[in-house]
Amino acid sequence: MEQRALQAFFAPKTVAVIGASATPGKVGNAVVANMLAAGFKGRLYPVNPKGGEIEGIAAARTVGELPGGIDLAVFAVPRDQVLPEFETLAGRGLKSAIVISAGFRETGREGFLLERRLGELARRHGVELLGPNCLGMMNTAHGINASFSASQPIKGDVAFCSQSGALCVAILDWARGENFGFSKFVSLGNKAVLNEADLLAYLGDDPASKVIMGYMENVENGEAFVRTAREVSRNKPVIMLKAGSSNAGAKAASSHTGAIAGSDEAYGAAFRQCGVIRAPDMASLFALAEAFASLPLPRGPNVAVLSNAGGPGILAADACERTSLHMARLSPETIQRLQADLPPYASVYNPVDIIGDAGADRYRKSLETVLGDPLVHAVLLLIAPTGMVEMEATATAIAQIVRRADKPVVPCLLGRAHGGIGRDILRRAGLPCHAFPEPGLRCIEAMYAYAQWRQKPVPVYEPPRRDLDMARRIVETALAEGRQEISGFAARELLRAYGLSTLDTTLARSSREAVAAARAFGGVVALKLASPQILHRSDVGGVVLGLAGDDAVRSAFQTLTNRAARLRPEAEVTGCLVQAMAPEGAVGVVMSMRRDEQFGPLLMFGLEGVHSQILGDVSHHLTPLSRDEAFGMIRSIRAYLLLKGLGGEPAANLRAIEDALLALAALAQDFPQIFEAELDPVLANGDGAFVAEARLTLRT
């Protein structure tokens, strides 16, 4: 992983604040004050044209007065002063910079050009530059708060990286209330130089950061992000909140940042493939960061619910089954031990109900018993604020157990006033604590999914065997002829060069053409009505299968076209497709590829027709594609059971479908000239997968 040397940036020995101010409330004052409050041990140089003292430090009047080779310069001057001052410092060996000043790309063309020049300057002088238009950066381990934030974060294990300054202040405000600490805190701003991939690479190697959480509206470079994120996720969890997942949101995001974001399907695929944990909303981003930072990963999906009340226990069981987790089946030993320890009306099955009069001791004992059960991988612990709850003692006892447990225990303290007392104790112990069961279970679910991803072997990308010479000939011919797409015979030839089986198909405009085509294909053929207006042929009886011999073909052609003329007089009938007979018992699937603006070739897989077009039951993957990942694409559609085989019926040949997906992925990588590809349908049965129709769009 290529990595920027951000040592001077995150752990500077000398920091200059350009535009420092003695007036409280001004950004240039806040930065100096924050640096001091954070306990910065190095040399701090405020710069202000008026000179004088700022927060007790003598200010330089110009950047020219500063020593050369400053580690970090923070710019809080009006936009038009940024470039000249930056250039002066850069010429004198400046190592890194934060441009807080706004007024750049986000304000229109003039700002955009200025920002580009700033970026060029920084690159030319080798200055690592954060921003412009950002809140700043904090590094709690090094006593740095180079930001104008109103609050000082406490020290912790979580690094945060955000494209939105507002999210930064909201998160700092939230963290202050929750006793939640940060290792590094970075507001990316307009990303003129440093972007999320650069930060991710650095934070991935940063021993002070156990978890990385972030907010993004777009990535600057999809490929770099994927490469970096995949590597970092193997070592530590990366949790991302991506804004702009909806149409309305994406429109707002692109006008907000002025950047091309790429499709949400592509982000989804990128996150999934890289093991990045996608937070569905702001609340989850916080909850997930807390859980990952303080709890061990579960080694399996089985959850035990432990509660002092029946109703909440049942609600937790309901919530558990709405996730991909399971309610654990307790072992006989656990049940015996619980029976021995608990009063007679307790419920010793999962959800375990230790009844409303449970004190700290009963909680402690039952939790230890349940944690000791090898069939239990995680525990959701509920406390309803009954009159008999010893809230302080119970929360304290739980905190001790949770901290040394090798399985995640998520405490949920219901209620606000009374429950809040216990929550504070747990929070002070650095543990997550929820007010309701649902968010706790969603954290366990995400942790288990991440644990599974991390256990997966690193994917092996082996290009399938293919006849590249032949493939190149076909593509180049099409390009030379000025075609916009490859379809029909040429498309099937191209796919055969990638080792795929295809079904011969041709359009016959007359019964005579149909008979000739059937002879050419040899053997049994199918006839399918061809009309742009008739989408579902079966609805007008527009398909006849199993035709052998000239007579059968001729008469079927006439029957189909006549029937269409009678039933859909308004439809224009082009003729009939003659197709070598589909394999028996085949299921039709579709697979396609289109190039995402940010992430490159994006593959799609689903069942043909309604399933993919209306029900949206499809899966996505960014190239490259391994065989395991191809199987993952097949397995993750809802209709997978249909392919796998039901009620004793033979399954489709999944390996052949994988082969087709692998070929499509290779094709996309071999030929950047192919912009989109659609194999629809591919007919799959127990014997293989046969491409019936294919169309490839060329970049023009």
Next chain:
Amino acid sequence: MEQRALQAFFAPKTVAVIGASATPGKVGNAVVANMLAAGFKGRLYPVNPKGGEIEGIAAARTVGELPGGIDLAVFAVPRDQVLPEFETLAGRGLKSAIVISAGFRETGREGFLLERRLGELARRHGVELLGPNCLGMMNTAHGINASFSASQPIKGDVAFCSQSGALCVAILDWARGENFGFSKFVSLGNKAVLNEADLLAYLGDDPASKVIMGYMENVENGEAFVRTAREVSRNKPVIMLKAGSSNAGAKAASSHTGAIAGSDEAYGAAFRQCGVIRAPDMASLFALAEAFASLPLPRGPNVAVLSNAGGPGILAADACERTSLHMARLSPETIQRLQADLPPYASVYNPVDIIGDAGADRYRKSLETVLGDPLVHAVLLLIAPTGMVEMEATATAIAQIVRRADKPVVPCLLGRAHGGIGRDILRRAGLPCHAFPEPGLRCIEAMYAYAQWRQKPVPVYEPPRRDLDMARRIVETALAEGRQEISGFAARELLRAYGLSTLDTTLARSSREAVAAARAFGGVVALKLASPQILHRSDVGGVVLGLAGDDAVRSAFQTLTNRAARLRPEAEVTGCLVQAMAPEGAVGVVMSMRRDEQFGPLLMFGLEGVHSQILGDVSHHLTPLSRDEAFGMIRSIRAYLLLKGLGGEPAANLRAIEDALLALAALAQDFPQIFEAELDPVLANGDGAFVAEARLTLRT
């Protein structure tokens, strides 16, 4: 609506506490202390064998010393004393009672029998009885807290009714922290006499209760609940959290209450049909109650998002599009006015970004502008805690606007420490306030759905025309013959008596039988392979359509059975179904009826095959069924588009499908002897809907 006279129960003039105690911490002490703390104005009679004073009131030694005709007696004595004391008081004109004491049905057979006797006693003497095994009851308007709760609720507009005591304490604890008030608060306990339907009927007419919220694990009487809830929901929102929606939860719930709960599909249908707002989880129950109690209902689905920060605005737009609401398109006038009022870099499109330096005045002005837009039906207002936010002033200004607006405005104050200040101001103004956009949007969504439900005309239930004599003959014949099901010819006859079209079908065991059947049906027929092992006939080419003439039928029979023998040698082939030719271009749907243990006949509708069996794309409805509701069942499956018609193709005859559903509903109501019915498939095209196969199970 039949209704219990609960006047003496909720607004008693005389209250006796049986088992009152002078020892703090005891339940019998808490009840007396709570009554006094609540400011009870009537006569309070503590009863304790030792006599003396309890909380400053002289105690009676036995219930015999009490005056006759007590309005409300609260029992906090050991279980075995409850019945004798209750019988004495009941004999002396007791009007109502709360049995807090536990040890009844929830503990096993002995307790169950005692509880049954207690219920019988109460009914015989006309005593309204709450419990046993409950927390008690509170009525803030009347200064009553007849419970052993540790906290006193404040006065408010929301009635709460819960089957779980733990939920009661959790909600009281939460409400205390949120400044949330209650009108009435009822812990139902084991529901020996009073149940949710009784309370619902009373609270529906209670002018002090604007919103009713509840928690349930089961209903005592499905029919009474549906009847009452439907009527009450027309007047005020009823919000329910139902536990036991999952298998694990349902199992735990049934062992918790010992009651038969009915299926979750039936609860879902009951809630939907009655306009009951189903809270998906505990957090939503609270949020929904707050929103419904304090905000007007939206008159449409269009939401405007107003924010002082870009990122959170985009996240809110994303969250909005995940609901059934829409991001409003602002009118040109609104956009002009915003442009005039806001600084140049603000975004005047939805989400509206009034930028981080927005103070109270800018918030007030923009909110008023957006609220004035006729295209906006609701507003989500976001405040990110930037340094420039005037939190107090802004929250105060917003509270004023929100309280007098005729559209719902949901404020979301991000962050915890700083945001909390604003949230407290809004809460003190009796307004809901969220920390994140998502829950706020889900509240608006639920409010709009409820507004739509309330606008719907009251369904008109008209039984379809049917030949009841003929239907009765068929059912009675089957019963007389000791059959367990009606299928084949008799089933089709029965459905024809309900006006449905059917397709003649018969099983032919030989080609000769097939030919005879085809002749009898007249015209063109289809042959379908019949084998219990082959579920998907098309996979073995097991269907031939459009057969005319003896030869065609004979040869098709042989082809089908031979092919099956070759392809699936292990399958037992019974023969072929001969079926009058299906209508052209038909889509296969399924509809079924089964009797739910709690709610009676539950109808199901979906597309045949994978769609309903694997993808679970089905809708449910409890009888009776109106034509509008039948259309609702059809429209609410995902694959509805397929029936409605795609790409210019003719739609299925929806009216004919409605007719079939209406007939099935009538059949279920006419014949309680029919336990289950399955019409699978019903073939629908533009001309009509034709029942191809039907099977009705009889109660044996």
